[in-house]
Amino acid sequence: MIELVVPDAAAMEALGARLAPLLRAGDLVQLDGELGAGKTTLTRGLGAALGAREPVTSPTFVLAREHPTASGTPLVHVDAYRLASAAELDDLDLDWDGAIVVVEWGAGKLADADRIEVAIERPAGGDPLAEDAPRHVRVTGVGERWAGLVSLLAP
Amino acid sequence: MAEPVGVSAPVGAPLVLGIETSCDETGVGIVRGDRLLANVIASSMDEHARYGGVVPEVAARAHLEALTPALDAALARAGIALPEVDAIAVTSGPGLAGALMVGVGAAKALAVALGKPLYAVNHLVGHVGADLLTSSDGDDGETGETGGPLELPAIALLVSGGHTSLLLVRSLTDDVELLGETVDDAAGEAFDKVARLLGLPYPGGPEIDRAAAGGDPAAIAFPRGLTAAKDQERHRYDFSFSGLKTAVARYVEAERDAGRPVPVADVAASFREAVVDVLTAKAIRACADHGIPRLLLGGGVVANARLRELATARATDAGVLLRIPPLALCTDNGAMIAAVAARLIAAGHAPSSLGVGADSTLPVTVVQA
Numbered sequence: 001m002i003e004l005v006v007p008d009a010a011a012m013e014a015l016g017a018r019l020a021p022l023l024r025a026g027d028l029v030q031l032d033g034e035l036g037a038g039k040t041t042l043t044r045g046l047g048a049a050l051g052a053r054e055p056v057t058s059p060t061f062v063l064a065r066e067h068p069t070a071s072g073t074p075l076v077h078v079d080a081y082r083l084a085s086a087a088e089l090d091d092l093d094l095d096w097d098g099a100i101v102v103v104e105w106g107a108g109k110l111a112d113a114d115r116i117e118v119a120i121e122r123p124a125g126g127d128p129l130a131e132d133a134p135r136h137v138r139v140t141g142v143g144e145r146w147a148g149l150v151s152l153l154a155p
Numbered sequence: 156m157a158e159p160v161g162v163s164a165p166v167g168a169p170l171v172l173g174i175e176t177s178c179d180e181t182g183v184g185i186v187r188g189d190r191l192l193a194n195v196i197a198s199s200m201d202e203h204a205r206y207g208g209v210v211p212e213v214a215a216r217a218h219l220e221a222l223t224p225a226l227d228a229a230l231a232r233a234g235i236a237l238p239e240v241d242a243i244a245v246t247s248g249p250g251l252a253g254a255l256m257v258g259v260g261a262a263k264a265l266a267v268a269l270g271k272p273l274y275a276v277n278h279l280v281g282h283v284g285a286d287l288l289t290s291s292d293g294d295d296g297e298t299g300e301t302g303g304p305l306e307l308p309a310i311a312l313l314v315s316g317g318h319t320s321l322l323l324v325r326s327l328t329d330d331v332e333l334l335g336e337t338v339d340d341a342a343g344e345a346f347d348k349v350a351r352l353l354g355l356p357y358p359g360g361p362e363i364d365r366a367a368a369g370g371d372p373a374a375i376a377f378p379r380g381l382t383a384a385k386d387q388e389r390h391r392y393d394f395s396f397s398g399l400k401t402a403v404a405r406y407v408e409a410e411r412d413a414g415r416p417v418p419v420a421d422v423a424a425s426f427r428e429a430v431v432d433v434l435t436a437k438a439i440r441a442c443a444d445h446g447i448p449r450l451l452l453g454g455g456v457v458a459n460a461r462l463r464e465l466a467t468a469r470a471t472d473a474g475v476l477l478r479i480p481p482l483a484l485c486t487d488n489g490a491m492i493a494a495v496a497a498r499l500i501a502a503g504h505a506p507s508s509l510g511v512g513a514d515s516t517l518p519v520t521v522v523q524a
Contacts (some may be wrong), residue, residue, distance in 0.1 A: 035348055036401025040339055041213045053516070058340045058397070060348070061317045062251055063211060063516075064191055091212060128405030129376055132398065 001155055005107050006120075006135045012038040013045025015137065019116065020049035021099045022152055027145070028113055030106035033120030038135055040102045042118065046102065047075055059104070066099070074099045088127040114143025148154035169203060169500045172229070172265070173493025174222070176258030177250025177278045178277035179209045181221035181227040184490025185240070188497050189194040189304060191288040194483055194490040197221035200358070207357045208347060209316070215253035216400075222261055229489070232475055233366075238269060244489075244496030245277035246523045248517030250317070257514035263509055265521035273507035274496035275524040277517055278487075280331055283311045283324050284495035285484040305478050308447050312438040314462070315454035315487075316358070321392045322519060324451075327495060328502045333519050335392025336440055338381070342430055343456050344394035349403050349426050353419055356378035360435070360459060363423045367461075368423030377429040378400050384435070392441055399429050431462045435469050442475045452479045457485040499523055 006012050019029065029046075031039040035061045040058050047056035053071025059079040069073045076099040083089050086109050094101060096113075103110060121136040141149030168188025175182035181492040185193040196266060199217030203209045245262035248255055259275070266273040276284075288305045319337040324330070336485045340348065343360060350359030355366060380395030403426050418448055442450055449469055456462060463479060470477035484491060504523060511524050 034353060034404065036397065036404045040397065050391070055336070055338055057337060058344060059487060061344045063343060065209075065515075082210070102439075122401075122405070124405075124408050126405075128402055130408050132401060 001075075002012075002139045002150055004139070005135045006038070006137050008132065008134070009038065009041050011109060012041040012135065013048070016042040016045030017049035018153065020046050021129040022116075022149075023050075025099060026097045027100050028110065028115040029100075029102045030095070030115050030117045031102060031104045031112055031120070032107045032117070034122055037122045038063050039120065040048070043077055047077070048098070050075055069100075076101045078103045079105060080109050083109060085109060086111050109114075112143075114145035116140070116146055116149060117142055157210055167495050169498070170235065170239060171242045171244050171274075171493040171497045172237075172240045173276075173282065173489040173491070173496060174258045174262050175246045175249070175278070175487050176222070177246045178219070178254060178360055179203055179447070180487040181218045181225050182487055182489035183222070184227050184488055184493045185235065186288065186493040187495055188501070189287045189494065191490055191494075192228040192235070194488050195225045195229040195232065196483065196486070196488055197225050204357050207351070209251070210264050211251040211253045211472050212500055214251060214317045215257050215371050218257040218296045219512040233397055239264075240269070240271060241274045242274055242496060242500060243269070244274040244276050244493045246278045246281060247365040247507075247511055248278060248514035249412065250278055250513075250515060252513055252515040255515065258513065259513045260391070262325070266509065267295065269313050269392070271513070273509060274499055274504075275507040275511040276492045276499075276517060277331075277522050277524070278492075279313055279320060279519045280327065280522045281320070281486075281491040282313045283322065283331070283451060284327060284498070285453055285480045285488070285491035286451050286478055287327075287494045288480070288490055292408060295304055295519075296329040304450055305451055305476075308445075309449040309451055310438060310445065310447055311451040311453060312434060312439045313377070313454045314434060314452070314456035315343045316347070316456075317341055318454060319394045319396075320519065321438060321446060323441070323447070328499050328504060328522060331519055331522060333388070335437070336396055337394040337396065338390070339395050339397035339456040340400060342396060342434060343454075345400055345430060345457070346427075349423075350401050352407055353402050353417070353422065354401075362455060364459060364461070366419050366423035367427050368420070370418075370420030370422070370523050372428035374421035374422040375406060375425040377406075377425050379429055379433045382433060391411040391444075394437065396430065399426065404464055427461055431459070431465050435466045436461065437474060438466070439469050439473050443473065448473075448475045453480065455486045458482055481488070497520070
C-alpha cells in the first residue's frame with residue numbers, strides 16, 4: 001500500500017495520469033471516498049493521459065459512460081453508488097475484459113477481482129467555504145496482477 | 156401570379172410524429188409544422204426512485220411498455236390515423252444508450268411499415284425546438300401562447316439531470332454551436348447529490364425547493380464554480396458544480412461535528428442560489444458577449460421556480476428577451492423532436508438513413524443524424 005497527500009485537484013488529476021500507463025484492457029480501478037473526495041477528478045486525469053474522448057464528467061446520472069481512447073481500449077467510467085450489489089453492477093453488461101474499467105463507490109461490489117484500490121479521504125475540519133483541503137489517498141494493489149504495484153508506482 | 160418567396164402555406168406543412176426515449180420519459184408528439192397537435196408523456200420516474208436515480212435498463216424496459224399506449228394516445232388526441240403522417244422523427248442521441256435504442260427501433264419500424272421518411276434528431280436541439288410550438292394541446296392546462304417562434308440567432312440554456320449546456324443557435328436546422336457545458340456534475344445531478352447529503356429523497360430538485368422555503372439564500376456564501384477571473388479564458392461558458400457540492404458536504408459535516416443542528420433550509424436555499432446564480436449569470440453574459448438579446452431556457456430544471464425568477468429579473472435588467480416554453484414542453488417530450496424534424500423537412504433536408512443508430516454522446520452540432 002502507498003499513502004499519499006494530494007494537495008489539490010490538479011495533483012489528483014496527476015495521480016490519475018500516473019496510473020494510466022499501468023493499465024491495459026481487462027484492468028479494474030476501484031475508487032472510494034465521500035461525495036466531493038475527488039473520484040471523478042482522478043478519473044479525468046486518467047482519461048486525459050489515455051487520450052480518452054472528453055469530457056470525462058460524473059457518471060452518476062447515467063451509471064456508466066464509455067470513452068473511446070487513443071489506444072483503442074475504451075475507458076469505462078462507472079458510478080456504483082446507486083447499485084445495491086455486485087449482481088446489479090453485473091446487470092450493466094459492461095465489457096470488463098475489453099476495457100479499462102474505473103468504478104467509483106465500488107467497495108463491496110466487485111467480488112474478488114484483481115484491482116487497484118484507491119481510497120480518498122477528505123479530512124474534516126477547516127473552513128468549509130475556504131480553499132479546498134488536501135486529500136489523504138491510499139493506493140492498494142489487490143490480487144496477483146497488482147502484486148508489484150508499489151514498485152510500479154515508485155517515483 | 157408567383158407566390159411570395161419564403162411564405163409557406165400552413166396546409167402544406169408536414170405532419171410529423173416524434174418519438175423521444177433518451178432518458179426516463181417516453182414521449183410521443185405530433186405536430187403540423189410549428190403547430191402542436193399532441194404531446195403525450197409517460198414517465199418511469201417512480202420506478203427509478205428506489206435506485207436514487209435513473210437506471211438505464213429499467214428505463215429501456217419502461218419505454219418498451221409505454222411506447223404503444225403513448226402512440227395510441229397521441230394519435231387519438233391529434234385526431235389522426237397513423238398512415239396520415241408525412242414523416243417519423245426520433246431522438247437518436249445524446250442520452251442513455253439502451254433507452255435511446257427503444258425509440259430508434261420503434262421509429263425505424265414505423266417508417267418501414269408505413270413507407271414514410273425517418274428523421275433522427277439531436278435531443279438537445281429538440282429542447283430548442285420546443286419554442287416553435289406556440290400552442291399547447293392542454294396536457295397541463297397551460298396555453299403556451301408565446302407569439303411566434305423566437306427570432307434567431309439566440310442563446311439557449313439547457314439544464315436537466317443529465318445536461319447543462321449553453322448553446323448559440325444561428326439556425327435550428329444546421330447551425331448550433333456549443334458555447335459551454337458542465338465539466339463535472341450536471342445541474343440536476345448536483346441537486347440530487349445535495350439532497351442526498353441533506354438526507355432528502357430522489358429526485359433532489361423538488362425536495363431542495365421544498366426544503367429551501369423559508370431559508371435564507373444569502374446565509375452561506377457557497378462557491379460559484381468557474382466564475383473566477385483565471386477561468387474566464389478557457390471556461391467562460393462552462394459550468395462546474397462539483398466544488399459547490401463538496402463545499403456543501405464539508406459545511407454539513409462541520410455543523411454535525413460541532414454538535415449543531417444542520418440548518419437545512421438555509422443550506423438548501425444558499426445552495427440553490429449558488430446554482431441558479433451561475434446558470435443565469437453565464438447565460439446573460441453569453442447574450443451580452445455575442446450581442447444577442449434573446450435567451451431560451453429548456454430542460455427539466457426549468458421547473459425550478461427560483462431559476463425562472465432570477466432568469467426573468469436578470470434578462471429584464473440586461474434588456475434580453477427571455478423565452479421559457481410551458482413545462483410540458485421543457486421536460487423531455489416527442490413533440491419538440493417532431494418540431495425540429497418538420498423544420499428539417501421544410502428546409503429540404505433528406506431523411507436519415509434507416510441504418511442510423513442510437514448515439515449516447517451525439518454532439519449538439521449534429522442536428523440530424
